[in-house]
Amino acid sequence: MDSRTGLPVVGMVGGGQLARMTHQAAIALGQSLRVLALAPDDGAALVAADVQYGDHTDLSALRTFAKGCDVVTFDHEHVPNEHIRTLAAEGVTLYPPADALRYAQDKRAMRERLTELGAPVPAWRPVETSDDLVTFGAEVGWPVVLKAARGGYDGRGVWVVTDAAHAAELAATLLAGGTELIVEERVPLRRELAVQVARSPFGQVAAYPVVETVQVDGICVEVLAPAPDLSEELALAAQQLAIDLATSLGVVGLLAVELFEVADGDRSRVIVNELAMRPHNSGHWTIEGARTSQFEQHLRAVLDYPMGDTSLAAPVVVMANVLGGEPGGISIDERLHHLFAAEPGAKVHLYGKQVRPGRKIGHITVLGDDLDDVRARAARAARWLREGHSEREE
Amino acid sequence: MDSRTGLPVVGMVGGGQLARMTHQAAIALGQSLRVLALAPDDGAALVAADVQYGDHTDLSALRTFAKGCDVVTFDHEHVPNEHIRTLAAEGVTLYPPADALRYAQDKRAMRERLTELGAPVPAWRPVETSDDLVTFGAEVGWPVVLKAARGGYDGRGVWVVTDAAHAAELAATLLAGGTELIVEERVPLRRELAVQVARSPFGQVAAYPVVETVQVDGICVEVLAPAPDLSEELALAAQQLAIDLATSLGVVGLLAVELFEVADGDRSRVIVNELAMRPHNSGHWTIEGARTSQFEQHLRAVLDYPMGDTSLAAPVVVMANVLGGEPGGISIDERLHHLFAAEPGAKVHLYGKQVRPGRKIGHITVLGDDLDDVRARAARAARWLREGHSEREE
Incomplete structure (x- = not known):
């Protein structure tokens, strides 16, 4: 509890863009996210007031960080599971708990457990x-x-x-x-889908609409919400699957279930690809596109607050990742000018990251009514922000 | 320019809730707001990474603060106009400029200038x-x-x-x-309205929809967007008035024009009550309720970025201020639980402020289709967060 505000202190291990955007959500809830970062130029360390530095694999750094936190949660999956167990045994509240998080840390454990549960897997x-x-x-x-x-x-x-x-x-x-x-x-997939749910310690679960994720070379470049041309039956089945998994695995916080959509006779079914137990790239669209952003929802879940409304804020929402390009060309600041002039409705999120080719340095969200139009605008905006790219190429 | 990110540094003088919410908007734009606060428990100082301490009436504190800022702007009107002139003469970029800001600092100067301009005044x-x-x-x-x-x-x-x-x-x-x-x-007003515009140094102006502001004892308690039952003709006239004022006065950044709606035969007309040149309480609804929040828009304007889309994100948006109540009763954290359980769609913004009776400590925004319903939900949510109030009273 922060004695200055009477509100809880959430600590997030890892200082990347997920912590950065979680801090934005924490501010609205009257909080200030405590961040364990590696370096002062980590995306979240650039913007948060309450930053500690230390390695997420160092138990003593984690122990120091956890002091005074009401709950500790994670920006990534790289904290050793045994450290989470040790801290929990010492009385620290950590969500998701180690017993759940192991299924997002270890694909073999995940596949074994999902197979036991009878969930659809390759x-x-x-x-x-x-x-x-x-x-x-x-x-x-x-x-x-x-x-x-x-x-x-x-x-x-x-x-x-x-x-x-x-x-x-x-x-x-x-x-x-x-x-x-x-x-x-190798699953003969029609496309990739994802569904996010949040679960609180009390056991309340809230599911977001199912989205389509478009991958290029294994990297998500675009998320379409809601997934176009998805039958209501399959959408409900995917949400139910995610809810069941969150409950069975004992997740607290967000669970992202990445899915393959595959043919099943004339219809489709889904197979679980991966699990993530944190805010996830497939949910960045929720900042403007859903009534409750995934970042706020994660905070609400780990604090055992009741879940927020997950409904869509517009008929069509498209998120496009901004990937780092080759160095050179006009500056990011100048590219922003051009982008804002061309697309007054595009919502920009930059992560404060050093640019490396192919690295996710930000994302764009566009809301609207017509999928083709919204998708084209989001993709164009994301390309314009890419380093080394001139708007003349458009 | 922040050498770590290649993006500009905006400094805001004053560490209240306006700076706090501007920092949230700055994060999305890849920036980190630099804040000049009075004390570490100021709302913005609790959450921003780049905070300096000093008095906003102290020229040397302002001078130190301005070093390395691409532009300096304001969370309130209390910086002495002559200090702004001095710093501008020394080469600092400050928006709004002193020549414009004086009309938000001095009601006599404002009334004189508006009278000269032929704007409607009492x-x-x-x-x-x-x-x-x-x-x-x-x-x-x-x-x-x-x-x-x-x-x-x-x-x-x-x-x-x-x-x-x-x-x-x-x-x-x-x-x-x-x-x-x-x-x-004393104007025989029908109600109070407000309209916000943003203007960039380049001269681009963008107007938000006209809103109704509901005041109790001189304090704004509620904002209804768009203003209900307002003729399109009067709405356009009010927006045009604000655009003309922003241009005539040389405003850069946001201008809020508080208006009285008065009878004019069978119809209505508007009279200018007050001016503010910064993010304003009458625009808090824009965070979720407009495609571009007033805080992002203010940053875009003072940085000479093109303006963002000001259109509504829902047919009806209601913002209700949360006022501090008498100390005692259940904690703010516990009240949040109750509120979230009852209103999963209410968006909460808490400012990290010490509670004093009648002080604005946060606000609630609700979006929807039906004014009466949305208004009732927002008002109820705001009452629930009020210190010393038990939900049993509902």
């Missing part, structure tokens, strides 16, 4: 030897998808394996390097 | 002796409204004078105390 197998991979490929057909159990994101830690020879070589190399692996069938 | 007169006031009352009829030319807000610095005896006594006392005074006729 055919999969742990890979402990090269033979495991070769055998699995022969059974389900090449190519297959090899994944590091831990630490991957934005396409990293995922390999498409084309044949037995490739499999034997790649698995041997990775296993020799100590990488824990699983393999999955 | 009958008024400067009061330099008790006789001036007595004579004016006799001419226009009692009661009349006596105002301090400088420093009043939220009903302070305004006196309703009932008759000649009252006038003579009050004016003598105030003039002896050195208070500069003007007097105005």
Whole structure:
């Protein structure tokens, strides 16, 4: 509790854009997010008043950070699960709890648990030897998808394996390097969907509308809310699946369920791809596009406040990620001028990050009535902000 | 320019809720608002990363603060106009400029200039002796409204004078105390309206929809957007008036024009009550209720970015101020729980302020389709957050 305001102190481990945007939401709730950052130029450290510095893998740094926090939560999945257990045993409140978070930290544990729960998952197998991979490929057909159990994101830690020879070589190399692996069938997907739910310790759950996520090279570039041309039946089934998973896994805070939509005769069904237990790129559209942003909802959930209204603020909402381009060209400030002149309704979110090619440095949200129009405007705005890009190319 | 981000640094003098909410908007634009606060528990100082401490009447504190700011702007009107002139002469960019801001700092200067411009104003007169006031009352009829030319807000610095005896006594006392005074006729108003425009140095102007402001004891308690049952003709006239004033006065940033709606035969017309040149309580509804919040718009204007879309995000938007109540009763945190349970769609903004009876400590915004319903929900939510109030009273 902050004695100056009578309101709780939420600590977030990690100083990236998720903490940055969570701080914006905390301000409205009368709070000031406490951030554990690595460096003063982390996106959240640039804007938050209450910043501590330390490594998220250092138990003593975490222990110091947790002092005086009513609840500690996470901007990423990289805090060692055993540290979360240790702190919880010492009396710190951490959400999501270690027992839930492990399913977002370890893809093998997630696949095992989802299989036990009867949730729809691709055919999969742990890979402990090269033979495991070769055998699995022969059974389900090449190519297959090899994944590091831990630490991957934005396409990293995922390999498409084309044949037995490739499999034997790649698995041997990775296993020799100590990488824990699983393999999955390559699902013939129609598209990727995502659904977010928030769950409080009291057990209240609120689901957001199902969205379509458009990926290029394993990186999400665009989110369409609500997912276009999705049957109400499948939308409800996807939301129910996410609610059931949040409840079964004991999630507190946000759960993002990334889904594959696949053919099922004339209809479609969904298969669980990945889980994340924090604010998620697939939910950035909610800042302007839903009555309650995912960032506020995450705070409400971890504080055991009742959940906010998740309904759409417009018929169509599109979020486009802004990726870093090659250095050079006109400055980001000048590009903003051009963008604002062309698109007075585009909502810009910049993360204060150093630009590296392909890195997510911000996002754009556009609301409207017509999907094609809104999508074109969002994509154009995002391209204009990309470093090294001149508006003349339009 | 912030070398870490390549984006401009805006400095705001004053650490109240306007700076607090401007910082939220700055974060989305990739910036971090630099704040000159009086004390560490100022609302903005609690949440901003880049805070300096100093008195806004101290020229050397202002000079130090301005170093490294691309532009300096204001959370209130209390920076001495001559200090703004001095800093501008030294090369600092300050918006609104001193020549414009004086009309928001000095009601006599404002009334004189608006009279010259032919803008609709109440009958008024400067009061330099008790006789001036007595004579004016006799001419226009009692009661009349006596105002301090400088420093009043939220009903302070305004006196309703009932008759000649009252006038003579009050004016003598105030003039002896050195208070500069003007007097105005008491306008037989139908209601109060307000309209906000933003203007950039380039001269682009964007107007928000006209709103109705509901005042109790001189304090704004509620804002209805758009103003209900306002003819399109009068709405356009009010917006045009505000645009003309912003341009004539050379405003850069936001201009709020507080208006009286008065009868004009069978129809209505508007008269200018007050001017403010900063984000304003009558525009808090724009955070969720307009495509571009007033706080983002103020930043865009003072940075000479093109203006954002000012259109409504819902058919009806109601903002209700949360006023501090008597100490005691259940805590603010517990009241938030109750409020969120009852109104999942109410958007809460708390300012991190120490509670004093009658002080604005936050606001609530509700969006919807039906005015009566939205208004009732916003008012109920605001009452629930009031200190010393139990939800049982509902």
